[in-house]
Amino acid sequence: MGLIHNETGTQSLIGYELDVAGDDGRARCHLQLDDRHLNRQNILHGGIAATLLDNAMGATASLSVDPTGKHPFATLSLTVNYLAPGHPGQVQAIGRITGGGSSTLFLEGDLRHHDGTLIATATGVFRKSRPEAI
Amino acid sequence: MGLIHNETGTQSLIGYELDVAGDDGRARCHLQLDDRHLNRQNILHGGIAATLLDNAMGATASLSVDPTGKHPFATLSLTVNYLAPGHPGQVQAIGRITGGGSSTLFLEGDLRHHDGTLIATATGVFRKSRPEAI
Amino acid sequence: MGLIHNETGTQSLIGYELDVAGDDGRARCHLQLDDRHLNRQNILHGGIAATLLDNAMGATASLSVDPTGKHPFATLSLTVNYLAPGHPGQVQAIGRITGGGSSTLFLEGDLRHHDGTLIATATGVFRKSRPEAI
Amino acid sequence: MGLIHNETGTQSLIGYELDVAGDDGRARCHLQLDDRHLNRQNILHGGIAATLLDNAMGATASLSVDPTGKHPFATLSLTVNYLAPGHPGQVQAIGRITGGGSSTLFLEGDLRHHDGTLIATATGVFRKSRPEAI
Numbered sequence: 313m314g315l316i317h318n319e320t321g322t323q324s325l326i327g328y329e330l331d332v333a334g335d336d337g338r339a340r341c342h343l344q345l346d347d348r349h350l351n352r353q354n355i356l357h358g359g360i361a362a363t364l365l366d367n368a369m370g371a372t373a374s375l376s377v378d379p380t381g382k383h384p385f386a387t388l389s390l391t392v393n394y395l396a397p398g399h400p401g402q403v404q405a406i407g408r409i410t411g412g413g414s415s416t417l418f419l420e421g422d423l424r425h426h427d428g429t430l431i432a433t434a435t436g437v438f439r440k441s442r443p444e445a446i
Numbered sequence: 447m448g449l450i451h452n453e454t455g456t457q458s459l460i461g462y463e464l465d466v467a468g469d470d471g472r473a474r475c476h477l478q479l480d481d482r483h484l485n486r487q488n489i490l491h492g493g494i495a496a497t498l499l500d501n502a503m504g505a506t507a508s509l510s511v512d513p514t515g516k517h518p519f520a521t522l523s524l525t526v527n528y529l530a531p532g533h534p535g536q537v538q539a540i541g542r543i544t545g546g547g548s549s550t551l552f553l554e555g556d557l558r559h560h561d562g563t564l565i566a567t568a569t570g571v572f573r574k575s576r577p578e579a580i
Numbered sequence: 581m582g583l584i585h586n587e588t589g590t591q592s593l594i595g596y597e598l599d600v601a602g603d604d605g606r607a608r609c610h611l612q613l614d615d616r617h618l619n620r621q622n623i624l625h626g627g628i629a630a631t632l633l634d635n636a637m638g639a640t641a642s643l644s645v646d647p648t649g650k651h652p653f654a655t656l657s658l659t660v661n662y663l664a665p666g667h668p669g670q671v672q673a674i675g676r677i678t679g680g681g682s683s684t685l686f687l688e689g690d691l692r693h694h695d696g697t698l699i700a701t702a703t704g705v706f707r708k709s710r711p712e713a714i
Numbered sequence: 715m716g717l718i719h720n721e722t723g724t725q726s727l728i729g730y731e732l733d734v735a736g737d738d739g740r741a742r743c744h745l746q747l748d749d750r751h752l753n754r755q756n757i758l759h760g761g762i763a764a765t766l767l768d769n770a771m772g773a774t775a776s777l778s779v780d781p782t783g784k785h786p787f788a789t790l791s792l793t794v795n796y797l798a799p800g801h802p803g804q805v806q807a808i809g810r811i812t813g814g815g816s817s818t819l820f821l822e823g824d825l826r827h828h829d830g831t832l833i834a835t836a837t838g839v840f841r842k843s844r845p846e847a848i
């Protein structure tokens with residue numbers, strides 16, 4: 313309940329879990345980071361980090377209008393800052409709404425190792441998809 | 447020659463080809479986009495778009511110091527703007543250096559469908575990894 | 581004709597000219613950069629660079645719907661990359677639309693010295709203000 | 715003590731105060747926002763918001779190595795999200811270090827009205843200037 317697996321192609325491919333069960337209105341993406349998610353330097357690929365952050369932030373936006381976290385929001389813009397290398401093990405991305413109105417929301421997110429060390433932060437602008445676009 | 451496949455975990459997982467063979471100093475990522483790369487709205491996931499852009503831009507940075515495009519550059523910051531939905535079919539991300547010096551480079555990138563329509567643009571700051579970090 | 585001076589408080593304060601006369605649909609901000617625009621390192625302050633870019637990009641968005649370039653667009657998000665120091669003399673920021681639809685537009689901009697050397701690049705998301713918001 | 719006025723051209727021109735006196739390692743920019751800082755819609759110009767954020771974040775970076783907050787850091791990249799209009803009255807920008815190492819720092823900042831309402835948030839990458847560059 314509230315844990316979403318394999319619901320989209322990308323989620324199945326990369327292997328993360330989307331958790332919209334928290335009562336704080338914030339969605340989380342959990343990934344057991346392994347060799348499949350690394351880059352040439354054997355650290356977490358920046359694009360995988362962006363994927364987890366984008367999804368946690370978009371689902372957090374969705375939770376503001378839909379308790380199942382499934383109403384789609386389109387990402388207009390996403391900025392990721394890479395603070396420290398990500399290493400194999402459990403990592404979690406989490407979103408937070410910072411502002412916005414009825415259709416456009418501003419979010420921030422962070423991605424951390426299990427021990428709490430920050431890997432990356434992100435901010436972005438998301439827009440609620442209209443029914444006809446779903 | 448100049449086409450790199452399956453060299454990193456992320457590249458194998460997502461299934462794109464990195465092309466550093468161009469004589470224009472610009473690296474390209476080619477992806478045959480299919481269901482595995484889609485989000486809940488059945489369009490290209492923003493994180494996969496970011497992955498292709500980040501890799502094309504980082505490899506373009508690398509080409510400025512290494513003709514094989516393999517010398518690693520770390521992404522410090524990446525901003526992606528999502529202009530239009532990405533649909534199944536062949537897509538290509540390409541990087542371009544806009545400025546910088548001996549260790550920090552600024553890049554832009556764009557991601558397009560085979561017919562040239564823009565899906566996303568990106569800008570980012572990349573830093574050359576030191577030998578001990580490789 | 582097409583050169584706008586002192587129309588807003590910020591424009592008067594900083595002293596730049598907004599040029600919407602070009603037949604290419606791109607707005608330009610011209611500034612005679614002097615000591616008043618410098619930071620502690622005696623180079624162009626990053627915030628002044630952002631001001632010129634934001635204004636050139638927003639006015640370019642406006643030109644897409646209003647030949648006078650005055651219909652307001654609100655900036656949702658702006659990312660500026662600082663490629664090289666800006667020095668006293670004439671500088672110009674220019675905008676370009678990269679995508680978008682009827683209300684949300686994506687723009688890029690660049691800021692250059694008179695000799696063409698790049699100082700900064702920017703991308704941003706802008707939204708057309710509704711009549712009641714003007 | 716710890717309040718810096720008119721030290722740079724930009725600070726004098728725009729009229730904000732830089733406060734590096736806090737014992738929390740965070741620099742603040744205070745501005746009495748008035749007509750001179752508005753745009754065509756009679757709200758705070760996005761570029762002035764960026765100026766206050768950039769300066770508060772850069773000075774916060776400086777405080778990590780210099781208790782006077784004057785050692786210069788260059789902004790490599792700055793992303794500003796505009797959450798709500800800024801109106802005349804007292805506003806404050808404040809910076810916070812989120813990560814980084816000995817020469818490159820990642821910062822976030824926010825800009826608020828006196829009553830605490832958020833106007834804009836920012837993230838950025840800053841680099842410590844070398845002595846010869848000062």
